[in-house]
Amino acid sequence: MRVAALVLAAGRGERMGAAGPKALVSIAGHPLAVHAIEALAACDAIHLVVPVLPAASLDAPTTWALSARARAKLAPSVAGGAERQDSMQAGLAALPADVGLVAVHDAARVLVQPGDVARVIAAAARSGAALLAAPVRDTLKRVREGRVVATEPRESLWAAQTPQVFRVALLREALEKARAAGFQATDDAQLVERLGAPVEIVEGDPGNVKITWPADLAFAAATLREREEAS
Ligand code: CTP
Numbered sequence: 122m123r124v125a126a127l128v129l130a131a132g133r134g135e136r137m138g139a140a141g142p143k144a145l146v147s148i149a150g151h152p153l154a155v156h157a158i159e160a161l162a163a164c165d166a167i168h169l170v171v172p173v174l175p176a177a178s179l180d181a182p183t184t185w186a187l188s189a190r191a192r193a194k195l196a197p198s199v200a201g202g203a204e205r206q207d208s209m210q211a212g213l214a215a216l217p218a219d220v221g222l223v224a225v226h227d228a229a230r231v232l233v234q235p236g237d238v239a240r241v242i243a244a245a246a247r248s249g250a251a252l253l254a255a256p257v258r259d260t261l262k263r264v265r266e267g268r269v270v271a272t273e274p275r276e277s278l279w280a281a282q283t284p285q286v287f288r289v290a291l292l293r294e295a296l297e298k299a300r301a302a303g304f305q306a307t308d309d310a311q312l313v314e315r316l317g318a319p320v321e322i323v324e325g326d327p328g329n330v331k332i333t334w335p336a337d338l339a340f341a342a343a344t345l346r347e348r349e350e351a352s
Pocket residue numbers: 129130131132133134135136137143144173201202203204205206208209227228229230331332333
């Protein structure tokens with residue numbers, strides 16, 4: 122079964138506050154989207170990587186210094202939409218017919234490890250849907266008007282990451298039903314959960330963070346450089 126990855130890179134990056142889209146901000150010598158694409162392309166289970174980019178930046182890949190392996194797996198870019206779910210839909214619509222499994226990934230998660238990508242793909246190949254997640258580490262407080270009203274038990278709470286991997290037909294059905302109901306999810310798995318279909322959790326690395334704020338860039342750049350030196 123052929124496996125494709127969608128690299129969602131079409132957001133504006135408002136919290137980052139850079140001059141251009143966040144996914145095209147460079148750290149450790151390459152744009153965030155390139156680090157994410159390299160991490161996915163390094164996973165042997167992935168055959169095809171589809172960048173979903175802002176419409177004004179569709180030709181950005183011509184300027185990227187990609188490894189030969191990533192270049193060989195790179196598919197034509199797709200223009201994203203107003204919300205993340207719209208960008209995911211645009212990527213999904215562009216997949217070749219022979220792709221059976223799709224890994225949806227945030228370009229902003231540049232630190233994802235190829236081994237974790239392989240494990241979540243293997244889980245979804247068995248069960249139909251799986252995501253990387255990390256157990257919540259902090260104690261969680263429910264707050265109203267600046268005051269704690271409850272301490273939530275955290276034993277069963279996990280923080281969702283990406284990649285989230287699905288059988289293509291299942292994600293298509295989930296997306297169609299969500300659209301018909303006017304439902305916008307904050308991650309892709311939620312669309313499949315709505316169908317009542319099982320979604321498997323694969324414990325990932327808590328370091329697979331989503332670069333969100335300017336301060337996240339220095340941490341990610343240092344980690345990428347460390348890995349480069351160690352390899
Ligand atoms: N994304 C996308 N299309 C959108 C919105 C988001 O492809 N319309 C992508 C982003 O590029 C990012 C990922 O989804 O890689 C996760 O979104 P987020 O971290 O929220 O990025 P932005 O939406 O770009 O940032 P912000 O919310 O601060 O504007």
